[in-house]
Amino acid sequence: MRFSISLIVALIVLLLVLAGVLSVYFAVGKEQTIPLLMVAIANVEAVVLLVFLITRGVLQPLKGYMKTLHKVGESDFSVRMSLGGPKEIREFGQGLNSMIEKLEHAQEREKQIEQLKTEFVSLVAHQLRAPLSDIKWALDALSEEDLGKLTQKQRVVLQKTTTSNERMIRLVNDLLNVTRIEEGRYLFHRELSQLADILLVMVEAYKPRASRKEVELLLELPQKPPPMLLLDREKMELAVQNLVDNALKYTPANGRVTVTLLYDTKKVEVKVQDTGIGIPEKERQRVFEKFFRASNAKSKEPEGTGLGLYLAKNIVEAHGGAMQFQSKENEGSMFGFTLPVSK
Amino acid sequence: MAKVLIIEDDKFLRELLSQKLLKEGYEVLEGVDGEAGLKKITEDKPDLVLLDLILPGKDGFEILTAAKSNPETANIPVLVLSNLGQQEEVEKALKLGAADFLVKAHFTPGEIVAKIKTIIT
Numbered sequence: 001m002r003f004s005i006s007l008i009v010a011l012i013v014l015l016l017v018l019a020g021v022l023s024v025y026f027a028v029g030k031e032q033t034i035p036l037l038m039v040a041i042a043n044v045e046a047v048v049l050l051v052f053l054i055t056r057g058v059l060q061p062l063k064g065y066m067k068t069l070h071k072v073g074e075s076d077f078s079v080r081m082s083l084g085g086p087k088e089i090r091e092f093g094q095g096l097n098s099m100i101e102k103l104e105h106a107q108e109r110e111k112q113i114e115q116l117k118t119e120f121v122s123l124v125a126h127q128l129r130a131p132l133s134d135i136k137w138a139l140d141a142l143s144e145e146d147l148g149k150l151t152q153k154q155r156v157v158l159q160k161t162t163t164s165n166e167r168m169i170r171l172v173n174d175l176l177n178v179t180r181i182e183e184g185r186y187l188f189h190r191e192l193s194q195l196a197d198i199l200l201v202m203v204e205a206y207k208p209r210a211s212r213k214e215v216e217l218l219l220e221l222p223q224k225p226p227p228m229l230l231l232d233r234e235k236m237e238l239a240v241q242n243l244v245d246n247a248l249k250y251t252p253a254n255g256r257v258t259v260t261l262l263y264d265t266k267k268v269e270v271k272v273q274d275t276g277i278g279i280p281e282k283e284r285q286r287v288f289e290k291f292f293r294a295s296n297a298k299s300k301e302p303e304g305t306g307l308g309l310y311l312a313k314n315i316v317e318a319h320g321g322a323m324q325f326q327s328k329e330n331e332g333s334m335f336g337f338t339l340p341v342s343k
Numbered sequence: 344m345a346k347v348l349i350i351e352d353d354k355f356l357r358e359l360l361s362q363k364l365l366k367e368g369y370e371v372l373e374g375v376d377g378e379a380g381l382k383k384i385t386e387d388k389p390d391l392v393l394l395d396l397i398l399p400g401k402d403g404f405e406i407l408t409a410a411k412s413n414p415e416t417a418n419i420p421v422l423v424l425s426n427l428g429q430q431e432e433v434e435k436a437l438k439l440g441a442a443d444f445l446v447k448a449h450f451t452p453g454e455i456v457a458k459i460k461t462i463i464t
Contacts, residue, residue, distance in 0.1 A: 129426040130353075133447035137359045140451035146362060169448045176429070187430050 009051050017044055061085035065093060077104035114183075121179045128172050135165050163209075167303065174307040177238075178290060181314050188318050190230040195268055195339070196221050196261055198233065202240045203259055206248060214253040217244075219260075226263035227341055231319060239315040242308035243272040243335045249301055250333070251276035263341070271336035278329040288313045288323065296329070309335070345463050348372040348389035350380030350406065351424070352398050356447070360393065363452040364459075377401025384410050389419060390463050393455070394441075396425040396432070404435065411440040420462050424455065 020040055025033050061084040071079045077100055081093035139162045141147050143155070150158070180186040203219040210217035240259075247257040255275040262269040279287060279294045286292045291306040298304075313323045316337040327333040347369045351357045354375075361371040372387055374380030377400040384392060384406070392410070396403035403423060410416045420442040425432070428446035436444050442462055445455060 129428075129446075129448045133426055134353070134355060136448060137356060137452055140453060141359050141362070144453060146359075146366070172448075180430075185430070 009055075013044065013047060013051065057085050058089055061089050061093065065096065069096070072100055072103070075107070077101075077107050117179070118183070121176060124172065124175065129169070132165060132169050132172065136162075136169065139165060171305055174305055174311060177311055178307055181311075186314065186318075188232040188235060190232050190319075192228040193231040193233045193236070194225055194228055195231065195236070195270065196225045198231075198237050198240055199259055199261055199270065202237060202244055205241075206244050210248055210257065213248060213251075215248055215251050216256040217248070218256065218258045220258060221261050222263065226261065226268045229268060229319075229339055230342060231339075232315075235315045236319070239312040239337070240270065240272075242312045243270075246308055246335065247272050247274035247276065247333070249304065250274065250297060255332075260336075265341065267338045267340055269336060269338045271334055273332065273334045275332040278331055278333050279327040280329050284325075284327060287325065312337070344368065344370045345391070346370045346372060346387065346389040347391050347393060347459065348374060348380070348383050348387065349393045350374040350377070350383075350398065350403070351393070351395040352376055353395075360452050360455065363456055367456050369459075377403070377406055381406050381409055384416050384419065385413065388416065391442075391459055392419055392421045393459075394421050394423050396423060396427050396436070404439065407436065407439045407441060422455075422458065422462065424450075 017040070021033075021037060024036050024040070028036065064084065065081050068079050068081050080097050080100065083090045083093045083097075139158060142150070143158050143162065177186065199219060199221070203217060206217055244257065244259060251257055251274045257275075258271075258273045260271045260273070262271070277296050277300055280296060283292075283294050287294070288309050289306075290310040292310075293304055293306040309323075312335075316323055316339070319339055321337050321339040323335070323337050325333065325335045347364050349357055349360055349364075349371065351360070351373075352375055357373055357375075361373060364371050372383055372389055374383045377398040380392075380394070380398070381401060383389070394403050394406060398406075401409075403425065407421055407423070410419065410421060417440075421440065423436045423441045423444045424447055425444070426447050428444070428449075433444045443458065445458065450458070
């Protein structure tokens with residue numbers, strides 16, 4: 001309804017006048033209608049004047065308030081009502097102004113918190129990464145026997161420590177990435193890449209861990225590689241890494257993890273199938289939530305952040321793709337994604 | 344023998360790196376802070392610089408800028424090695440002319456040497 005209030009009021013007045021004239025005409029006849037009409041017109045003039053005054057006094061300032069409120073609605077809290085009209089309307093405006101002021105303060109505080117969060121993240125990045133790098137380099141120097149020959153026992157201990165340290169590094173990286181996603185600063189640099197190469201690299205990297213766990217890790221590539229896709233290679237590696245890492249983590253000894261690459265003219269598809277613990281049915285809709293870990297996963301494998309699938313989903317979706325998964329508790333899970341083939 | 348300058352304030356990391364480089368047959372120079380590092384770039388003209396970003400005094404970005412704006416040292420490849428690694432920092436370093444940006448927690452000294460080999464052959 002686009003009629004303004006004053007137009008509606010004017011219409012009602014006009015209708016009332018018409019009704020009045022007609023009823024007077026039928027009640028008293030033609031001769032007496034005219035003098036009565038004169039009185040009526042005088043009354044109508046008074047009404048019109050009253051309407052005019054109300055419009056000026058109340059509606060005009062309210063119109064101004066509406067304009068200001070519109071800006072407030074667009075999160076501009078620097079605006080204030082210009083007060084006018086009768087006392088009640090001015091007080092109403094003052095009330096609105098003090099509310100906007102509160103919103104403005106809240107907005108400033110939110111900005112400060114955002115700033116603090118960013119500073120905190122870079123603090124974490126540097127303060128946590130620095131000692132982790134020291135440890136990584138020291139462990140490497142030891143493992144490479146730069147600092148002297150190692151016994152078999154020492155080698156085993158070193159291997160375990162290195163694995164834990166790598167896990168810590170990944171955790172810090174995951175947290176940093178999630179923060180960047182939240183801040184909308186997770187940027188993608190795409191270039192034509194071969195997804196098959198990414199899978200090869202990631203599966204190779206996980207071979208040692210799979211054999212330590214006595215889990216078979218297989219890669220099934222099509223005879224002819226799929227078309228090249230515009231990918232942020234580093235991030236796509238991270239997405240694949242998270243899927244393979246999860247599959248290995250939740251698959252017990254003598255199990256199998258199969259990474260498959262399929263494609264047709266429209267899409268390229270990656271599937272990571274495991275024979276692991278699976279996901280309980282009622283928890284399935286939450287698997288891509290940040291920090292979510294399935295109850296059976298938590299009890300079997302205490303280490304894990306619940307960030308891997310959240311990150312993978314964000315990365316895949318930023319490439320225009322979609323995640324997919326199937327799972328059966330105690331039988332295994334399949335996590336994968338499809339990416340569109342650009343024409 | 345190729346000369347590699349390590350600009351890194353952490354003595355421990357500097358030693359681990361230089362040990363690895365010496366073992367691989369490189370000549371190693373060390374700069375313990377920004378000022379000293381920049382001085383060594385201009386005076387010794389190394390074949391490659393390994394540059395940390397957070398340094399006492401002049402930071403790595405300033406050194407990179409100075410090295411790249413001096414025609415005598417502009418062609419020396421600079422490999423940034425840092426605990427930072429946010430996209431903005433990586434992009435800034437590459438824009439300033441760094442040959443590559445390696446996050447310390449992601450590369451072992453051995454892998455860094457392998458990287459160096461691909462840059463100076």
